[in-house]
Amino acid sequence: MSQTENQYYDEFGFYSPQELTRATRRQPEKDFHTGPDVGEVVPAVVLPDQNGDLINVAESLGPNGGVVVFHRSAYW
Amino acid sequence: MTQLVQLQGIKESLEVAGYSVFAISNDPVEVLQDFAAKHDIAFPLLSDSDSAVIKAFGIMNQLIRPDEGQSMRWYGIAYPGTYYVDANMMVTDKDFHQHHARRASGSSVLARVLGRETEIHSDAESVDVSERINVTIGLSEPKLQLEVISQLLVDIEIPQGMHAYASGAPDQFSCLTVEVEGDGIRIGDVSWPASEPMNTLGIEEEVPVYTGRIRVSVPITVTSDVIRLGHEIPDSLQVSVVVSFQICDDYECFLPESIEATLNCALARLVEPEGLSTYADRVEALEAETGKPVR
Numbered sequence: 060m061s062q063t064e065n066q067y068y069d070e071f072g073f074y075s076p077q078e079l080t081r082a083t084r085r086q087p088e089k090d091f092h093t094g095p096d097v098g099e100v101v102p103a104v105v106l107p108d109q110n111g112d113l114i115n116v117a118e119s120l121g122p123n124g125g126v127v128v129f130h131r132s133a134y135w
Numbered sequence: 136m137t138q139l140v141q142l143q144g145i146k147e148s149l150e151v152a153g154y155s156v157f158a159i160s161n162d163p164v165e166v167l168q169d170f171a172a173k174h175d176i177a178f179p180l181l182s183d184s185d186s187a188v189i190k191a192f193g194i195m196n197q198l199i200r201p202d203e204g205q206s207m208r209w210y211g212i213a214y215p216g217t218y219y220v221d222a223n224m225m226v227t228d229k230d231f232h233q234h235h236a237r238r239a240s241g242s243s244v245l246a247r248v249l250g251r252e253t254e255i256h257s258d259a260e261s262v263d264v265s266e267r268i269n270v271t272i273g274l275s276e277p278k279l280q281l282e283v284i285s286q287l288l289v290d291i292e293i294p295q296g297m298h299a300y301a302s303g304a305p306d307q308f309s310c311l312t313v314e315v316e317g318d319g320i321r322i323g324d325v326s327w328p329a330s331e332p333m334n335t336l337g338i339e340e341e342v343p344v345y346t347g348r349i350r351v352s353v354p355i356t357v358t359s360d361v362i363r364l365g366h367e368i369p370d371s372l373q374v375s376v377v378v379s380f381q382i383c384d385d386y387e388c389f390l391p392e393s394i395e396a397t398l399n400c401a402l403a404r405l406v407e408p409e410g411l412s413t414y415a416d417r418v419e420a421l422e423a424e425t426g427k428p429v430r
Contacts, residue, residue, distance in 0.1 A: 091214055093231040094192040100225050101218060102191035106159065106181035109167040114179045116157055117224050123153030124221040126244055129194060129213040130138060130160050133170035133180060 141241030161211045186211035242275040253286045262396045278403040279357045287353040297382045298344040301330030309381035309391035317374040319361035323354030374398045
């Protein structure tokens with residue numbers, strides 16, 4: 060595990076100023092929640108986009124649907 | 136992050152097929168604005184800054200305490216994953232990963248939406264070996280990236296009138312196998328197409344075989360070993376692929392043999408400490424500007 064002052068790389072090689080023992084840097088346990096299952100309708104999503112415009116996903120889907128990706132952060 | 140850039144790369148193909156794409160994180164709008172401008176992202180990067188939507192989906196990472204990692208907005212992050220929804224917001228498919236670092240590649244998202252096979256990317260290096268069988272090896276993405284799961288595709292062409300034995304064939308035959316090795320990579324389970332039953336060489340039971348052209352795919356990702364190996368992060372990795380097989384026609388069998396090939400896989404930039412400090416700086420600047428905590 061490489062480590063210099065305030066620089067830590069975790070087992071995935073991701074940099075963070077946090078120590079490796081902090082909970083955020085640990086691998087989650089086996090059971091973790093993955094939200095609505097196949098066949099269920101997802102909750103409403105109305106959020107501002109990168110331009111500050113409010114987007115209602117239900118109204119912005121393509122004729123066949125869409126892909127909704129949850130990610131850690133744009134910079135990760 | 137690289138996943139968003141890959142998604143931008145498949146946006147048009149998704150739209151042609153009638154699908155739109157959205158990305159959600161707890162990043163503040165301003166951080167998303169910076170990122171979108173820098174990487175030409177034209178699909179919605181949605182800011183769930185108080186994690187309300189992440190909580191409504193029930194996918195907030197529960198291991199993080201509210202007081203942990205505030206400078207990097209760790210509290211409130213989602214488990215990373217992808218929902219595929221129809222036009223009525225009903226889930227048709229989903230793909231989740233435990234660790235926040237792991238994610239699906241652009242091409243795998245596209246293949247999943249369109250229900251089609253992943254192809255060898257036109258910008259990726261590929262290797263052809265023509266011996267008793269033809270083998271073509273290549274990657275689904277132009278470059279490998281840290282913890283982004285790409286596919287190593289092995290196309291095998293068995294000459295007409297010949298067959299190769301598939302897993303489940305009796306012990307006297309050598310089954311077709313694909314072995315992948317290399318420093319700094321992690322390999323998932325090899326996925327094989329369905330074999331066909333065949334009556335062969337006076338054996339009473341039917342034997343599973345492959346004929347014609349088959350495609351084998353192997354999930355592959357770069358691990359942080361490439362960082363630990365030394366000080367310089369390489370531009371590419373050598374991945375060695377060994378295809379072992381025994382082929383026969385209706386009358387005779389050749390001896391078992393193998394084909395070995397080395398694929399030179401380009402590596403994308405792996406970690407972006409600069410990106411992360413930009414992020415932390417931006418969060419701090421925002422707080423100073425607005426006088427409100429955005430952490």
